[in-house]
Amino acid sequence: MIRFLVVCLIVIGFLILSIPILLIEWLIGLAFPRVKDMTSLRLVQGVFRLCIRAAGIDATVIGHEKVPADQPVLYIGNHRSFFDILLTYIQCPGRTGYVAKKEMLKIPLLSNWMKYLHCLFLDRDNIKEGLKTILAGVDEIKNGVSVCIFPEGTRNKGKDELALLPFHEGSFKIATKSGCPIIPIALNNTSAIFEDQFPRIKARKVVIEYGDPIYPNQLSKEDKKFLGEYCRKLIAEMLEKNKEQYGV
Structure with a gap:
């Protein structure tokens, strides 16, 4: 329980102590929105790194050099743990917003930071509102902000x-409508950190692999039609390979 308590203290402490920082960032954003975006990104990445260290996670990262540094992308990955967000967010080289469930808007301070970081909030029970979120993701890509979504x-x-789980095909419209590349991410063993023995956090070895960029327009007509299933198979192959190679 000690690791769990330490991580909670880090997160809660940051949210409380960062109240004046939220105001400062807002003021910076009035004149220099790009500066505000990057300072918010690096600050939150630092807090996430501290949480990961406190949790005792040993992460092996493979293929991160494949992520294009000169354009926004759509990250997609399997999702088994709350730590998936922390582990992938610290790897983001530039501005990146995650697609989260709309219920996160009810959490004070945390939702403020999520908005600063260009996160999008999805109503999973309302198809019309869900489409608006996807279109908002397309706009973010066009404005130079990468988007990460867990299509399960x-x-x-x-x-x-x-x-x-099946990948929701609608998630991939962010890429097909914006023309950005898709970066598949395979996360091995992340549920073993917390969810498998809730509420305890245990030091674990995890593997995060970034696949080759996928350009939908370069795929066959069949693969493009079922883009979600195509990406799902690629991630499944990486998961299986890394489970055998690293013994996780």
Whole structure:
């Protein structure tokens, strides 16, 4: 329980102590919105790194050099843990907003920071509102902000991490409508950090692999039509390979 308490103290302490920083960042954003975006990004990344260190996570990162440094992308990955967000966000080289469930808007301070970081809030029960969120994601890409979405739609709570839930095809419209590349991310063993023995946090070894950029317009007509399933298979292959290679 000690690791759990330390991580909670870091997160809660940051949210409380950062109240004046939120105001400062807002003022900076009035004149220099790009500066505000980057300072908010680096600050939150620093807090996430501290949480990961406190949790004792040993992360092996593969293929991060494949992420284009000169254009926004759509990150997509499997999702089994709350720590998936922390582990992937610290790897983002530039401005990146995550797609989160709309219920996160009810959490004070945290939702403020999420808005600063260009996060989008998805109503999973309203198709019309969901489409608006996807279109907002397209606008973010066009404005130079990458977007990350977990296309399974929720955390996969199954025991076998290789048994991925179906990928929602609508998630990929952010890429097909904006023309940006898709970066698949495979996360091995992340549920073992926290969810498998809730509420305890245990030091674990995890593997994060970034696949080759996928350009939808370069795919066959069949693969482009079922882009979600195409990406799901790629991530499943990376998960299986890394589970055998690293013994996680």
